[in-house]
Amino acid sequence: MTLTHRLATPDDLGALRALVDLAIAELLKGFLTDEQIRSSAAIMGLDTQLIDDRTYFVIESDGVLAGCGGWSRRATLYGGDHSATRDTSLLDPAKDPAKVRAMYTHPAFTRRGVGRLILGLCERAAAAEGYTRLELMATLSGEPLYRSYGFQEVERIEDDRGGAPVPIVRMVRTIRNEPGVHSGP
Structure with missing residues (x-):
């Protein structure tokens, strides 16, 4: 299997939203109750600001959508277009961490x-x-990946904006800036 990547465009929105919905519905099973999964769908989602900022990636395998995710130079840590807590103010790279966002x-x-x-x-x-x-703000199903990549837990919270409280984990990682070298662990 060969994975390819490209920047997402507005033309991808329908397929991306379908993938996000499917990932939330299926990949949180075993970690959350059905009620919490429904709440997760109300809390999480696609933030089209990432597409507008050209910081959101589409991952494909032989032309099939395999995943998506991106990063942001804006203050919002998590949540989709529908989130009332979105903050589009720009971060300062000298003091703020970039945000990894909307990985599915x-x-x-x-x-x-x-x-x-x-x-x-x-x-x-x-x-x-x-x-x-x-x-980043990790779901319980994503937390093992982020830990294996070198992210460390800062705090655990519960977000109840979708109804049932959903446990999530704020995590941070120092960037290993070695030109030409994959910076994973």
């Missing part, structure tokens, strides 16, 4: 390197703009 893998492509590819793309792009740290 198609259930048929889990454990095949999609997440690691996205993290590497995000890390290199953020480093190129002068960022030295990354921050």
Whole structure:
């Protein structure tokens, strides 16, 4: 299996939204109750600001959508277009971490390197703009990937904006800025 990547465009929105919905519905099973999964769908989602900013990646395998995710130079840590807590103010690379955002893998492509590819793309792009740290808000199903990539837990919270409280984990990682070298662990 060969994975390719490209920047997402507005033409991808329908397919990306379908992937996000499927990933939330399927990949959180075993970690959350059905009620929490429904709440997750209300809390999480696609933030089209990332597409507008050209920081959101589409991952494909032989032309099939395998995953998506990106990074942001804006203050919002997580949540989709519908989130009331979105903050589009720009971050300062000298003091703020870039945000890894909206990572989703198609259930048929889990454990095949999609997440690691996205993290590497995000890390290199953020480093190129002068960022030295990354921050993200992990779902319980994503937490093992982020830990294996070198992210460390900062805090655990529960977001109840979707109804049932959903446990999530804020995590950070220092960027390993070595030109030409994959910066994963």
